[in-house]
Amino acid sequence: MSLLFELVGAYYLKQEALTRLAMDDARKTSQLVFETLYTKMQEGWSRQDIDKILERLNTVRSDMKVRVVRSPLVEKLFGAVPGDHERISKNPVLRQALEGNESMRVDRNGNIHYFYPVRVEKRCLHCHTNAMVGDVNGVIEVEMPAKDIVVSLDRIIFYFLSSLGFFLLLFFFFFYWAFDIKLVKPLVALTKRISSIDPEHPGGSIEVQSRCRELKTLEKTFNRLMEQIHFYYDRLVNSYTTDPLTGLKNMNALKKDLEEGRPFSMLLLNIDRFRELNDYYGFAMGDRVLKAVAAYLKEKVGKTMRLYRIGGSEFAVVCASPFDPRTVSSLLEEIHTLPAREASLSEIRISMTAGVVQHQRERLFEKASIALSAAKSRQIPFEFYRNAEEVEKAYKQHIHWMKRVEKALDEGRVTVHYQPIQQVRTKATDKYEALVRIVEEDGSLHLPGEFLDVVYNSSLYARLTREVVRKSFECFRHVPCSFSVNLSINDISDPACRNYIYEALRTYPEPGRVIFEILESEKVSNFTLANEFIGTIHRLGAKIAIDDFGNGYSNFNYLLRMDVDFYKIDASLIRNVVEDPNSRLLVESIVHFAKRLGVETVAEYVASREIADVCIELGVDYLQGYYIGKPTPDPLCNGRSICPEEP
Missing domain, CATH: 3.20.20.450 (EAL domain)
Incomplete structure (x- = not known):
């Protein structure tokens, strides 16, 4: 498309340049002929003498013809030239020139015909008494082939630079249009789509409205990346709220669940002497104990309760209703039977101590920890927070x-x-x-x-x-x-x-x-x-x-x-x-x-x-x-x- 525009533009510029150059060259030739004829007419030469001069001029260059046509003003004083009226009637361009319009045409043979109107000047009035300054006394017609037009170097450079500038302007305009439509706008749309992705819930895909192969590759790469991010994001969220060892919810999940603002009851359980167990039997045995305790608590905890592993050797049970002391006591007593059911734990005696807080909205975990500390210090299986106020006072102190x-x-x-x-x-x-x-x-x-x-x-x-x-x-x-x-x-x-x-x-x-x-x-x-x-x-x-x-x-x-x-x-x-x-x-x-x-x-x-x-x-x-x-x-x-x- 750009090349077509360039060719059309170049052709137009060529024609325009040739026209202007031909007119300029013919005008100079016509002025030279006029000055020559005028000089001889001042010397008293007759019509026959002038015709001889024209014949001599036409023989100098066989491919160039010079003709002179009189206007009606000149005919009144000096008479008409045979054949002029016929030529005027057949040539509209010649008639325009007699009206004072500088004109030019190209014939079928590619020859240029330039019609130069000779206007009356002040120096002409002593002979042409019936004319006024500015009137047309006649027309000098110069006929020459276009190939003989001589173009100067500065004009060649000028037209070349003009053509190049126009081409570059056209090229950059087209390039900007294509760049904006095919690349910039799709990239802007892609950026907005990426910016609209929720960082807390990454996912989804994008579609680039472009045929650009590079942008389509970028679209596919980004969508694959988003799929991987979504996959690992889900795993990360799951690991953030899930204990990897036991599969139970962890402390982060507990904090989030307690943000509901409703009153809850909490049973906080701690495996007794767990550090000594780790030191004596090793961490592998400690992990087996934690898994066994988690499985046991899952079995005992009802559907209305939520079970968490808080960290270390602590587990938490949360429910909306208060805990029955008999249920808590039974839960702690039956934990002793766990080694008998697990062959790998037969050498270990497992016991737990618990702290209980009933139907509280605020500081649930903190209060349960205080109750647990009170139970351990008093060496009893479990204690309620309401009986551990002095422990909290000591903690604050x-x-x-x-x-x-x-x-x-x-x-x-x-x-x-x-x-x-x-x-x-x-x-x-x-x-x-x-x-x-x-x-x-x-x-x-x-x-x-x-x-x-x-x-x-x-x-x-x-x-x-x-x-x-x-x-x-x-x-x-x-x-x-x-x-x-x-x-x-x-x-x-x-x-x-x-x-x-x-x-x-x-x-x-x-x-x-x-x-x-x-x-x-x-x-x-x-x-x-x-x-x-x-x-x-x-x-x-x-x-x-x-x-x-x-x-x-x-x-x-x-x-x-x-x-x-x-x-x-x-x-x-x-x-x-x-x-x-x-x-x-x-x-x-x-x-x-x-x-x-x-x-x-x-x-x-x-x-x-x-x-x-x-x-x-x-x-x-x-x-x-x-x-x-x-x-x-x-x-x-x-x-x-x-x-x-x-x-």
């Missing part, structure tokens, strides 16, 4: 103190008070125990009993220990008194905390004045780690004491396995040592055995003169308690203030 302790650490409101320890033999107070305190924003103090148990199993406990170590080491750096810092088994088990203590001792000028108290009330199961820590502390020059000795798990075997320097006898024994003979006997036995081992003893909770006297009588080496001195932020060592900058 726990969260409250965790936030307060963390904020105090971040804001530098953790401080240390020091309680004096008196040596019985010299009566000198040259030892102190570092005790942590939290200072509120209003200046009030919180004692360790309010927050230590809460943060014991969190990372905050190690942060508190490091803060006490840092402050006490700085406080006693330049004074000759000894001091002790309490450590838990968790502190010893924490590599970061251990390394912090080791580094502090390496840079301390007199590590021999440092004592670390290990809480004896905590059961030490890893004696290898404990003894390794004690050995490292001794090599660095510091000492070790067992705190709260006589409370919990103390026995002589325990004493023998721990290479320590001090036993701090627990307050529960010292408090009653005056009135209770048994307490007195236990303290006496501990002191006697400690002396045989070369270990010094410290009596805690010496609150009166009577208690102090009995402890001295029994051979205790050091006394500590309110009778000796209360904890203070600014202790005195040999009459000198140790750390007055402490609040």
